[in-house]
Amino acid sequence: MSAAAKKKNPGFFRAVGKDIAEIGTTFAHGDWRTRLSYIILGFGQLLRGQIAKGIAYLATEVLFIWYMLQVGNRYLAKFSTLGTVETTKVHRKTVYGDNSFLILLYSLLTICIIVFFIFLWRLNVRENLKEELILKSGKQLPSNKKVLASLLDGNFDKTLLTLPMIGIFLFTVLPIIFMVCIAFTNYDKTHQSPTHLFTWVGFDNFRELFATGGSGLGSTFGTVLFWTILWALAATFIDYFLGLGVAMLINKKGVRFKKLWRTILVITIAVPQIVSLLYISKLFASDGIINQTLLKWGWISKAISFWTDPVLAKVMIILINIWVGIPYMMLIATGLLMNIPPDLYESASLDGANHRQMFRYITLPYIMFVTGPFLLTQFTGNLNNFNVIFLLTQGGPLSTKLKGNAGYTDLLITWLYKMTVNDTNYRMAAVIGIMVFIVTAVISLVVYNMLPSVKDEEAFQ
Amino acid sequence: MKKKVVSVLLTAAMMAGCTTAAFAGETEASTEAAESFAIPSSADFEDGYDESFDYGSGEIKIWVAENVVDFTKQVAEEYIASHSALSGYTVTVEPVGEGDAATNMITDVEAGADIYGFAQDQLARLVAAGALEEVAPENVDAIKAANDEGSVAAATVGDTLYAYPETSDNGYFLYYDKSVVTDPTSLDKILEDCEAAGKSFYMEINSGWYQPAFFFGAGCTLKYDTDTDGNFTTCTADYANENGLAAMKALIKLHQSKAFQNGSSASDATNYAAIVDGTWDAATVQEAFGDNYACAKLPTFTTDDGKAVQLGGFSGYKLMGEKPQEDDAKLAACDLLINYLTSEPVQLARYNAVQWGPSNKNAQADDAVKSNVALAALNEQMAFDIPQGQYPGDYWTLATGLGDSIIGGDYDSASDDDLMAALTDFQTTCQGYAAGVAETEAE
Amino acid sequence: MAQNTEKKYASMKGKRRASLTVTYIVLVLISIIWLLPFIGLILQSFRSFDPAVEPGQNGGMVSYIVPKTFSFDNYKFILSDQTNFPRWYLNTVIIAIFVSIGQTLNILGVSYALSKMRFKGRTLLMRFWLILGMFPGFLTMICLYFLLKQFGLTQAGAVPGLILVSIASSGMGYYVCKGYFDTIPKALDEAMMIDGASRARIFFTMTIPMSKPIIIYTALVAFMAPWCDYVFASYVAFGHDKSYNVAVGLQRWLVNADYQGYFTRFCAGGVLVAIPVTLLFMFLQKYYVEGVTGGAVKG
Structure with a gap:
């Protein structure tokens, strides 16, 4: 997912430019179904009888919006500070403030989900374009049954790789991004969530590692x-x-x-x-x-x-x-x-x-x-x-x-x-x-x- | 090929059989109590318990060292059973060592125990990480009055009492074999006797806890002050002087002895005739020495100019702490339970069950406690000890570093100037830990 | 001339015998060095921790190897209800079995997709995973802990949590298996496809049955790993004794100062852990060698 978003070839910018141009022309020349699909994912596919694909796209969009409203926006808003509300005591009871750890974790997750969603949206646009072109040339779209069956044949790689990729993303990629971010914060024994906040400190930790005098390592x-x-x-x-x-x-x-x-x-x-x-x-x-x-x-x-x-x-x-x-x-x-x-x-x-x-x-x-x-x-x-x-x-x-x-x-x-x-x-x-x-x-x-x-x-x- | 597959299956089946059998055995056996102790009755115990208060319900998780798990569980359950307003709570007691408890609490406070035992050196760290609740205000005065001064000081950060004293036996002294060691008051004689008998003398000089026996004995000081949040503000250290040099030389001389072994765990020690260790190993040592078992305060070492210096050291304490709670009712329930777990009757019962020396003054006056040979030796040594205050985690590492260097032979042929340089370095580094924390706080 | 060769032959024979003798001596020495720790471990496990049985000690270190009296006290102790050892053992068996099955399925799927199918971003994906593999695993421990905690899979839920983490990222370890799949000729796949078989059918009815050695190798390696995992397992299960695995429990017995005199019990536990794993390994050695050699050659 993020691998696909992270292309490194020299023609990267040109490719992006071309991509954006294609999105534009598709919108300009596409029919109303395609245009509406820019907002409602899978709309075009559904109307053209591609029920399976359409529902998959639509369901992803609904899930995405629900996630952003429920979880994503709350955490993302605090990403730049990693939380400001300190833990306080009410009489002897403890009232925990912002949890910097979870803010960072969920913010990163949300960013990854947004990137993935943009990727999916782009796929959706291209798919609409393809379908339109096929119909225009007078050919038939593949039946729903065929689309599903391809998951065991031509698209078997997607079936095989989906779960492993989700697993690797959640338990390897996300934690690594998270820890790389931690290197730029002051998260240590005196800034421990949930009792204390931690925040961004730039390159201070790297300076400490390479500093030779005093407390430098x-x-x-x-x-x-x-x-x-x-x-x-x-x-x-x-x-x-x-x-x-x-x-x-x-x-x-x-x-x-x-x-x-x-x-x-x-x-x-x-x-x-x-x-x-x-x-x-x-x-x-x-x-x-x-x-x-x-x-x-x-x-x-x-x-x-x-x-x-x-x-x-x-x-x-x-x-x-x-x-x-x-x-x-x-x-x-x-x-x-x-x-x-x-x-x-x-x-x-x-x-x-x-x-x-x-x-x-x-x-x-x-x-x-x-x-x-x-x-x-x-x-x-x-x-x-x-x-x-x-x-x-x-x-x-x-x-x-x-x-x-x-x-x-x-x-x-x-x-x-x-x-x-x-x-x-x-x-x-x-x-x-x-x-x-x-x-x-x-x-x-x-x-x-x-x-x-x-x-x-x-x-x- | 077939045969092999069959045998593999057989082994697998065997294995599964073994484990399920063992597992079944476990569940069957666990219906009977693992070990029975004399548990005091809490019915007449006077505390702030209020029959009409709603203490809520749930689970109270307690972490203590392995050998008091059963004891603690029985005491806690008895208390809850005889106080009906607490009946909504169940108690789980898990074996988590006193060192690990602090680390685990700091890693994730929310998943940590509600009540946990720890050695006092962890206190500042726990407070700084926000993993320790202050002692309930209504209990403070009673606790300060009931427990010995050192233990109260050990549970205090700044001016705030953060934990309940549990034992006052976390110090060390000398165990020796009467048939080998003729004069337990002199380190030189002990080493001589051990060498002659081909036996070992154990002392863990690469530990920040045992090592100061030499330095403090010679008259050096190393102390830290903390603010109320558990941050280290100032450090008083004077290692880099004549006294420190004498102690350092004595340590080097000790490591050069054939009889010397670095270590302080009696059950891991082999072929020894004397060991500097604490009360928790009394049974093991008694077993090893048999009728020749004896205890004494630490010996003296001799300086270059022939002066005898009594070894000092730390007197330490074990404490029990409460986790900060998000719920007043549960906090009240935990307050009651932790107060009882560290009260006089329970401390005394704990001594009778596992020989942990109480911090409660009345319990200390009990005849059974007084007649304990190991505790007597510890008490004798306490006169030369300083109560262990708070030290930053880095100090322990640094002390281990110094000890490792001595044992590794780095200073075997060092001149006085070299040693003084090392001591100065040690001292400034120690001081740096206090300043360092203050600096980050100022940011 | 002929005499000369005969002489040369005889001397060669002598030389060969001498060199064989040296070889045997070296091999016997090596065997002793390699076996000694295990013999010591087994002998110590039969030394009782009870001073009444074995005087002058209580299960700690001693300066002799052969116990004065042989006893089963340690085994009785660790299998009794005085410790959670049986539970730890069961946890480990459960983890090992599930991880073994899950990882094998995961790796087989990933390997097949990467070896037999061509799709956009395939090499990019492999390179990306290779780079990911260069980050040290312990780095992410704290993050994984809190991730699992979000799902309630720490402490009491540590066993499923550990299984999940072990399986989730295992797809990245596809090298050996993919290398094996690469050696299965493409023509076989193509022939089946001409007969109208789908990719999934080819995978299940041809590729998997042909890959027995590599499946056993993958499963074996996955099965053995949890027996040694004490770092992450103790991190995820802390404060919950019943969720530990044997490695965590045993390490604690030997390293933690709360457990005085547990040395012989550690040895007994070690023997109980070593026996099934060693037996299994011995039976499946052939596949292990095949997998390791194949992996080494292909890199």
């Missing part, structure tokens, strides 16, 4: 961003190559019980991470079993603080992520290794290549080639890998050098989570969310265009 943001990218790189590539190695080990000629080895590794995927990772975090606690055992054996004289030393904590997270990540990669690599065209090896061995050379010149390039896009998704996934970090360290250890509740192992995403849940600092969380989006989008775009499989599609086909 600049240096903290830099530290967290650097670790986020470092982590994503390490987690993606170490797991990738180790997983590949394990897969080759298991697939080696002569190795028996292949299925057993694979099954053992795959348990890690099956057991919910909430169970396995929380347990592991306790294992490595400074008084956990690992430390206690090492102490008992006399290998160490003082417990190792796996989770409180910033460097060690980062290393541990990467190591444990290997434990989590290898099985996935092993499965994928196993599938891929079997797919490598055998004739590649045959011709190579005829040329006298040894195992190492075959791996270096055939296996690796092939795998890298086909898994390029996969690596990219893995990488962006790791940028936002919440579970591993949060279940193991909750972002800790903290430091007096980091601000805003951030710790040394915090990724942008865990930092965002802590801001939302612990501090109810929604405005800064929204700003960080936008940063996550920018980082992900930029990296994806740059890397995607560098991928060999994108640049050179035919290499292995």
Whole structure:
């Protein structure tokens, strides 16, 4: 819906101009049915016997008007201030004032509905024009039955996509627009709906994120961003190559019980991470079993603080992520290794290549080639890998050098989570969310265009 | 293939069977009371209850910590049953931890509990977010008179009493194993004994709650003042001086000991001979130490020039609060119930049920309460503590940061100047939290 | 010459045996590392939290792995009426089943439309969804919470609320399924269309029956996710114990200070959660591998 309204091609303005012109000419040349349809949607269709379509248009218009009168206008009127009526007390009773949150939410919803309605209105005009033209040329309009039946045939895509699109709009698009707006408000713990109002503050929050001195989060943001990218790189590539190695080990000629080895590794995927990772975090606690055992054996004289030393904590997270990540990669690599065209090896061995050379010149390039896009998704996934970090360290250890509740192992995403849940600092969380989006989008775009499989599609086909 | 599908179906069926069986078991069993406590009778309890007043009807939602859920439910239901004008209300008690309660209340006041228990450090935050109703004016004087001074101060923001004191036991002291620790008054000796026995000494020095034991003990102060809305206006802090330096060095020395473990939860502690913890873990520690179970006030640490410094700390309180209501009748009903839930007989019954140390002065004077070893040690320690006031959320994070840096070994080889710089930094940051809030308010 | 090759062959054989031995050693080591946490988890779940059974502790952390006495106390406790664990379990099963069915239907429909049909704005729509996917999910938590609250689907209604949210936006995860549909030759569709079959008929009578592996994969992935969802589930259900799922409950037992000595009970709960999910996964592993590999290659 909003996707369709948001065309980005260079001829956008020209297309809009053309569109408006068409609306005008349709009105000028159209018959009275068409003209009346400009106000009463579906009117023309109804009079021309297109009952199903006409009723659908008319019902949408009635619903739209009802919504605007009942809900839309009330909220939209307060959109610019996000509410002005403060919460008051009458004796000891609380009388809540404007709810800025709901005002913003419903205003955005209303704006989206208006955009959608304009789109529908435009469709209605075009449909009238089409029908008129068909009738003028002496042809018959399709019967109502046919129109309905097309929903299962030629227009089956509309049937299939309507519900998913409504779902995505309500539960993804609208919330994202909402949170992007929050980044420009002062919605935080002291401006909490319904007790307090919040309002627009422009770019203040962005300034706070990038400011380096005083209470600015600049240096903290830099530290967290650097670790986020470092982590994503390490987690993606170490797991990738180790997983590949394990897969080759298991697939080696002569190795028996292949299925057993694979099954053992795959348990890690099956057991919910909430169970396995929380347990592991306790294992490595400074008084956990690992430390206690090492102490008992006399290998160490003082417990190792796996989770409180910033460097060690980062290393541990990467190591444990290997434990989590290898099985996935092993499965994928196993599938891929079997797919490598055998004739590649045959011709190579005829040329006298040894195992190492075959791996270096055939296996690796092939795998890298086909898994390029996969690596990219893995990488962006790791940028936002919440579970591993949060279940193991909750972002800790903290430091007096980091601000805003951030710790040394915090990724942008865990930092965002802590801001939302612990501090109810929604405005800064929204700003960080936008940063996550920018980082992900930029990296994806740059890397995607560098991928060999994108640049050179035919290499292995 | 077929076989596999069949086995999958079997597992699914098994699973479903298991859960339904378990579920059925639950509903069957829940008819009998989960746990029975000695519940006081509220029939003779004197409060502002008015038989002829219309208190309305509905549901009163209460959030308390897991281990007092059954107790609270029984007490509340008894009260409602014996006060007929309240018969329109049903009580639901949900286990929501004292930390989570505040966060959840702030996230969505409307969906929050009508009455909820929380630790006092959340008070300013709750008031600032508008999630806490003032104590009913007719109850204020009685509450101030009945509960100990510290607990009343802890429930007050500005000059307004915002919550009902529930316990005065939210402080910490030393639990130790008599067979290992020979001298519980000296930190050095405790560590020595623990090291010799290959046991651990636990103290959570990366917590803003336990960490000040060193700083306050050495004579530092850190206090915030709030206005009536719960905003932090001024901060008094003097960490960056000789005293602070001595405390900092003691913390570093502590972390360097082989016996030291960072932590304060007895049931998560392993192989320990001494732990700085609160009364809520008394049973766990008793189990671990057996006949050698003993409690004492916190020990002293020794400064570089050989002076012994008694550890101080916070004495804290648990409070109960009311949510702002949009309906006078329900507010009146909640007023009655919360007042009763924190009254002398209920505090005493709560002590008998789950050993929560009362804040009510009469209840404190009860023989059963007085004879409790852990509470006695806590009382002894209280003389060196300061009542915990209000601290901004950022302070707790900052203190954790300082503690993490110490445990992480950042300061192991730091010079006095480095340490002083760190302390100055800490102090200015702390002060910044107060100024920062005032600044945004001024906008 | 011949002798030489024989020698070379023998040495190669020796080499191969040596390298196989090394391989086995590495594999056994890997297996130990991978299994150890689970063995620890299972063993700890049989350590009673009752000091009368297992002296000197009460269900918290200890410095040994093998309990001194094996007992079922933890299992008895979590299945009794002293906790809502059975209820959480049931909630999770309900969520998992509904989400699994709903997401699969949703994804199948979207994938078919995007793979087999050509309509205006198709690539634009796919690109738009791709961009949407780059926004972090947690960002919108507070907004989703209040959205659900408008429908009364928080706290007491959290279970249907969670199902709704999980299903609603799942259409965006069409990649793997669409990739699979793309491999079904267009000629098959066209042949049926010549016979007068409608798109819907083709979808239901040909495409779906041909897509068993991908359907099982989609359903399996959707089924497994709710078992680990503690972030959003705790956010939507807060203050209403009966609406929690197992992940929320278990996480609280281990992380929240109110639950002293719940470590062994956490382990027992963890085992109960892990068993059905692991079994299901093991049985359907083949499809999972197929889906994951297919998805990885196509990107």
